[in-house]
Amino acid sequence: xxxxxxxxxxxxxxxxxxxxxxxxxxxxxxxxxxxxxxxxxxxxxxxxxxxxxxxxxxxxxxxxxxxxxxxxxxxxxxxxxxxxxxxxxxxxxxxxxxxxxxxxxxxxxxxxxxxxxxxxxxxxxxxxxxxxxxxxxxxxxxxxxxxxxxxxxxxxxxxxxxxxxxxxxxxxxxxxxxxxxxxxxxxxxxxxxxxxxxxxxxxxxxxxxxxxxxxxxxxxxxxxxxxxxxxxxxxxxxxxxxxxxxxxxxxxxxxxxxxxxxxxxxxxxxxxxxxxxxxxxxxxxxxxxxx
Ligand SMILES: Cc1cc2nc3c(=O)[nH]c(=O)nc-3n(C[C@H](O)[C@H](O)[C@H](O)COP(=O)(O)OP(=O)(O)OC[C@H]3O[C@@H](n4cnc5c(N)ncnc54)[C@H](O)[C@@H]3O)c2cc1C
Numbered sequence: 001x002x003x004x005x006x007x008x009x010x011x012x013x014x015x016x017x018x019x020x021x022x023x024x025x026x027x028x029x030x031x032x033x034x035x036x037x038x039x040x041x042x043x044x045x046x047x048x049x050x051x052x053x054x055x056x057x058x059x060x061x062x063x064x065x066x067x068x069x070x071x072x073x074x075x076x077x078x079x080x081x082x083x084x085x086x087x088x089x090x091x092x093x094x095x096x097x098x099x100x101x102x103x104x105x106x107x108x109x110x111x112x113x114x115x116x117x118x119x120x121x122x123x124x125x126x127x128x129x130x131x132x133x134x135x136x137x138x139x140x141x142x143x144x145x146x147x148x149x150x151x152x153x154x155x156x157x158x159x160x161x162x163x164x165x166x167x168x169x170x171x172x173x174x175x176x177x178x179x180x181x182x183x184x185x186x187x188x189x190x191x192x193x194x195x196x197x198x199x200x201x202x203x204x205x206x207x208x209x210x211x212x213x214x215x216x217x218x219x220x221x222x223x224x225x226x227x228x229x230x231x232x233x234x235x236x237x238x239x240x241x242x243x244x245x246x247x248x249x250x251x252x253x254x255x256x257x258x259x260x261x262x263x264x265x266x267x268x269x270x271x272x273x274x275x276x277x278x279x280x281x282x283x284x285x286x287x288x289x290x291x
Pocket of ligand 1: 038
């Protein structure tokens with residue numbers, strides 16, 4: 001199917017892009033990688049009047065760490081940039097493990113992490129990873145910039161807090177207060193598919209003790225789930241077997257899966273539990289080796 005008729009603008013600065021959105025009428029959309037928006041337009045699930053393509057806006061394709069350790073990911077940083085990133089490999093184990101699991105190589109070449117957060121698909125992998133890491137989104141509009149924590153950014157399936165004339169210019173991951181550990185596991189029907197279940201675990205460790213924990217769940221609810229009670233059960237604890245089992249039980253309880261063509265609700269809940277245990281056992285080994 002072809003998309004409905006729409007107006008297309010390709011501004012060359014952020015200011016022009018925001019202006020185009022402001023003047024764009026009732027229904028304008030930002031185009032970043034186009035890997036979610038274009039299929040939706042072709043199916044006519046989305047029929048914007050105006051598409052504002054930000055790919056000609058310079059200076060948005062970065063990911064870098066500030067001197068204090070804050071990680072910044074620009075709006076045109078592609079999944080593939082993150083997959084190949086030495087910075088992530090060295091400093092962000094959860095992100096490094098997730099990057100090659102997003103879609104397939106073609107989608108990863110164009111699609112962006114920030115676009116994925118904005119798209120707010122309950123099966124989007126990056127939202128769980130950045131939720132576990134305590135990340136946020138920086139939005140820029142006519143009134144300037146504001147930083148929105150990710151746990152409040154997504155307001156429902158395919159909905160976010162951005163005003164119609166705001167652009168998400170970057171995503172932020174706060175600095176770690178200890179050694180980072182963790183990972184991302186994803187159950188998919190075949191390579192390149194969306195998650196049946198995904199689990200992100202992000203830990204900060206001091207020796208054998210967890211100083212901060214975050215757990216994000218993909219595909220097991222109406223939006224990304226922050227398993228906060230499970231994460232709280234890890235904080236201040238060593239990764240002992242009983243601590244791991246309790247966190248896994250709490251994460252499984254936080255999941256809100258539905259039975260569908262990908263599997264039963266019971267199976268998905270069981271996989272959440274299994275993935276939390278696997279990731280924490282793996283983290284345990286990582287921490288021991290690093291000690
Ligand atoms: C075959 C296929 C398989 C896929 N598999 C997976 C998968 O396994 N896991 C996964 O997580 N994703 C998957 N995706 C989605 C993919 O990761 C997309 O790249 C991502 O969801 C959106 O990023 P994008 O840059 O392509 O955004 P776009 O498609 O350009 O935009 C998506 C939405 O976000 C908005 N938006 C984008 N950027 C901004 C911005 N800077 N400011 C404000 N709004 C913005 C757009 O207006 C639109 O509403 C898949 C896609 C395809 C086509």
